[in-house]
Amino acid sequence: MVELSESDSRTLLRRLRDTLATEGDGQDRLNHITQIIADSMGTEVCSIYLFRDPETLELCATEGLKAEAVHHTRMRLGEGLVGRVARSGRPINSADAPSEPGFRYMPETGEEIYSSFVGVPIQRVGEKLGVLVVQSKDERSFSDDELYGLEVVAMVLAEMTELGAFTGGENSEIGATHRFPVMFRGATGQEGAAEGRVWLHEPRVVVTNPVAEDPEAEAARLEEAITELRGKIDEMLASPTLIDKDQRQVLETFKMLAASKGWKRRMLEDITAGLSAEAAVEKEQNAARDRMRKAPDPYLRERLNDLDDLSNRLLRQLTGQGSDTGAEMPENPVLVARNIGPAELLDYDRKLKGVVLEEGSVGSHAAIVTRALSIPLVIHAGRITAEALNGDPILVDGDQGVVHLRPEESVAHAFRDKIAMQAEAQKRYASLRDQPAMDKSGQTVSLMMNAGLMADLPSLKGSGADGVGLFRTELQFLTRTKVPRRNELVQLYKRVMDAADGKRVNFRTLDIGSDKVVPYMKPQDEPNPAMGWRALRVGLDKPGILRMQLQALLRAADGRPTSIMFPFIALPEEFYAARDTLLRVRDREAQMGRPVPEELRIGAMLETPSLGFAPDSFYRDCDFISIGGNDLKQFFFAADRENERVRRRYDTLDGSFLNFLERIIARCAVSDTQLSFCGEDAGRPIESLTFAALGIRTLSMRPASIGPVKHLIRRADLGELRQVIQQARNAGQSSVRPAVTSYLAHL
Template sequence: MRDSSAGPRVLLRRLREVMAVPSGAQERLDQIVRHIASNVVAEVCSVYILRADGLLELYATEGLNPSAVHHTSLAVNEGLVGLIAAEARPLNLPNAQAHPSFAYRPETGEEVYHSFLGVPILRAGRTLGVLVVQNKAHRTYSEDEVEALQTTAMVIAEMLAAGELEAISNVGARLDLTRPLHLEGVALCDGVGLGHAMLHEPRVVVTNLIAENTNDELERLSKAVEDMRLSLDHMLEHGDSAAQMGEYREVLEAYRMFAYDRGWIRRIEEAIRNGLTAEAAVEKVQSDNRARMLRQTDPYLRERLHDFDDLANRLMRELMGRPHGPDAQELPKDAIIIARNMGAAELLDYDRDSIRGLVLEEGGPTSHVSIVARALGIATVGLVSDIVSLVEAGDALIVDGETGQVHLRPPSDVENAYAEKVRFRARRQAQYRRLRNKPAVTRDGKAITVMLNAGLLVDLPHMDESGASGIGLFRTELQFMIASTFPRMKEQMRFYSTVLDAAGNRPVTFRSLDIGGDKVLPYLRSIQEENPAMGWRAIRLGLDRPGLLRTQLRALLSAAGGRELRLMFPMVSDVSEFHEAKAMVERETNHLRRHERPVPSVIKLGVMIEVPSLLFQLDELFEAVDFASVGSNDLFQFFTAVDRGNTRVADRFDTLNVAFLRALKLIADKARAADVPVALCGELAGRPLEAMALLALGFEAISMSPSAVGPVKSMLRGLDVGHLRERLLARMDPCHGNAGSVRALLRDFAKEFGVPL
């Protein structure tokens, strides 16, 4: 082979010349294989392309029988070519015919060739085909020859991505790159999005690694860092996010804190002094951070990995002169954003009016970007395997945030079905909006209180839009989760005051900090726990760290000065814990009075019933509290010993199981006997069929996500709850002899009496 240092560069220069000349796709591919064969001094060069039917078709060759082109094919894992496609790694053999996977194709005439080098044609980690060179002599190809072949395979991958090779197959088969795919993930935000893919690239590819002048690179870095800091400062002071959504200032301030970290900048400078370009130095430091953080089991540190990726990406774009946000001309009006994962601030870079959906390869329900996506109402699906490597920019996509399904390049019948689903949802939403000002009263005259679950300021307008009676659960921890430092008492007070102002005369039930477990804060040292859901979290953490809880209590009491304050404590497993928390509230109230500060006109304290042990303390509990709320998500999880985050068991038991409904009925009955208001604010309340059961069990107040208010209100206005209660309680009677689920009973009842679901 020629001088190894020049080979790849000479070949790339020749291939650039080929690509620059107007010609047909087949002619261009034929020229490419001739140049590759000449460059690596090979007697054969062949290109196999993966079709949608899973076969690798010979698309071009120099050296084999030309008549075999478009007539020879191999299955993935068949022959040496199929083995390379299956394993996505090179194969370098001095005697190919001795390999156990060798498959002889007589029409190609390749039996006279012995040495074999094949590399996968990859794009974003996805195999699109195989590039092969062969020689008659027994030889092992050098590392430089392997590198040259891998480099040129990238050129062919770009031809495939551009669609140049789609129509030249004799059999008219579609390429694997363009076939429709149905992918499964985890639903993170309800809604249906139809649109076209917009790839959000978490990393900028660096091609120039070696610095020519270290001082020049340090100067470039210094300017890029300063520009990045100014950009973040400007977003905080003048950006749309800062102006309209105050919570997101906390996210941006976290990025600014990282951007001003001298340790991070110093490591990049050291890498430059060792001979790297500024871009390569940023990538190296980012790679080191990633390798270190991936070894961490702390969920907060793993979440920070994406924040550091975001920050390094911003710096790389500054160095390479690329815009920070998506170019307005490139962002389609119906964009579906595709990402491995992304920081919350990166989502805010996009024009929200153009986003129809978000698909994440890694994102989970508790990540910052998922919280922000839900607040913005963007249909979102996470944990979609390999979505980044499977999708191409501009691909048609359907995101079903209700079922967790993603349809990539959907066939027309699927697209039409979803388009009708979107129209149907729009019609239903219009019907629900007409119910906004109508009373939530069942057909037989039972008044039901329908409220919202909320946690961010952007949730508050939904009260007016949905016609909800108030906020049945305000998750105060969301404000803490998107902050880079513990929010000070005055910050918390302003935030809670804004919430109460927005609610007006409608009640707001705040939940004290429900942190710990998978909800970790950057400024609170977390501990490793084998079962974090049942560990040091919520009220347990608050009572053990009284300073943290007292600060929040003082802020809530001050914000509600002259008004009613409704506050409940999560994860209470013994009534004594409520008494401890109540004593803390009384101490903070007395403190404010002593200092002549405003205090609430009424203070009502309650608990979340989500630990089964409280089921055996209900009499004592209802003597102590002013109200209670059932957290059905955790209660069901603990009641059935089912981890709702474990896909193997999460769907093992139906939430409409008779045993669980008996527990809920016990709570409702005991609360009514004690004349203590009780609500249910878990996922059960937001699904019409499950909400039917809750009303029949005696719950008169339910709280749910904003999008669920319309469907649930429509259902209850068509429901004779007294009639359903008789039928349901008869089915739940132990004398019935069959526990199981009552889901079929509820569906049959709704169908029989025309209850809208």
């Protein structure tokens, strides 16, 4: 094998660039590229394997192996040495390939005469595209310089793949990006369905010039961009508006990394080898992401993540492809992002038809905001930011947690039928807006709505809700870089009560922690945050914030009836401590001559099974109890609602869970304590009807669910359904869902 000098490396890269510019289809280019690499490297074999689908690699071009094997030889991810390179994202360099663990002999290729093997991944910013392989008859390990040369070539191949250089021809689907229909199966963050066009929150940077002619000019461009980037970081650090400690810490880390000599040296070495400044930055970014993936230390992973973000900033500076690309937001935009903060999401206001995230969680900031905006959200849609382009048609099925990007017409047609049916149903439900949720026997269920933004309140009248069963107060804390001022909260809460126009609003005090971490509080890095320092536990440990919020609520009421409930209580003592704080705040307000509510209702959210076994005195001392179904269900079944493997395994209508609910219903009846059910299941018609039949007479849900739930209650007889449920349980059925569904089918 021939050692490549710096000039040889640049010559090879120029030949690859010239191939990119030639006429012909993608297969011709691939064939020519393998010939060029084998010739330049002095090896008998060069092969390019690309992903046909996320789990399958296909031999797409070769110089040296049998031509008939091209587009016929395939392997699964992890299979053989090529599959191992693809899975791990790390090179394999072996003098005796057949003796390597996991070696797979493929007789159709004729590779049995070749001993030496080097495989390097073809990847772009964490996205796996394929594997580049060279082989030789001689038994020898390739040098570090040779391996580095192949990695540089693989980098250029990744950029060529992104630019569509290998599409077209008989096997045009191989290596093609941004062209074909793709389905992403994620998880439901917020229910609903939407059709629209992709709007990328952070458009991906496309390197159109991976190879450069003049290394000195590229090095100068890189130096200039780094100097400019450092200047911008210094400006932000000197800004008087930067008062957030965590934000300052991130910028200080950026400043330190931007001054790293090793970081710059590695990129300058890549430029010397023939890469453009942009391609050198992206190569270093790929390396950082690979190291980040393997790092066991959380602190090191965080620093590598900072380096990844810094590389992104430098790339945007070099290419001019900033977040503001000049592109116009399409009609019916669907936001696509890796992740997004609540303030950024709220900046889009109500323009968005839907949101799709690669990360996120069902309790995250984004999920809370999308619920408030009543737009569908799909989370955990892996790789969608790498595949989607601004303006691509997209279908978001929040009910199923599925996204169709560039859908086939048959899929789009069926999806539009679904949306049309939902719209028609909503029209029918609108006619029930002013009608009570009364069953055939005359029993009435109060249907309340959940809210968290002022923007929600117009839905109060339009949905026919009897009031606000849950107003989430944390959104005003999550969307700011510092604790909101008391007067700001007073004005907000006052506007909420004014908009409710006398209807009841249950204000839930600050529910942060777990995956709802405010920017100005240091993350606790807890092993199990859902069961950690969150909600009322934070309020009791930081009484100043709790008192400030309670003062704001009482002052906003200005003497009007007020309902306040405390979240995530595990022991009665926590409720009593919070209630005492509220009563002391009320008495202090009265002493200062301020009006206090003529009626102050103090409630608790029952979200932990322990409260089901609290003393009778606790139930008597609560003015009302709201079952927080989302948390209660995950703790009852010990099934993390963020984990798709287990969260769908357990049915809300399971007999054991209903037994537990009946225990709470009975205890509230004895103490004459008003009981409601709040959560996702309250807005699902079958579940809500079952809860009502068991005796829960207040349900709180998203506004869009009130119509379907009311429609079903008005068709049913809750007494009859109660008997059906009891018969199913007496018969030993583990879940009453089949029995309830059968009953409804005969209405």
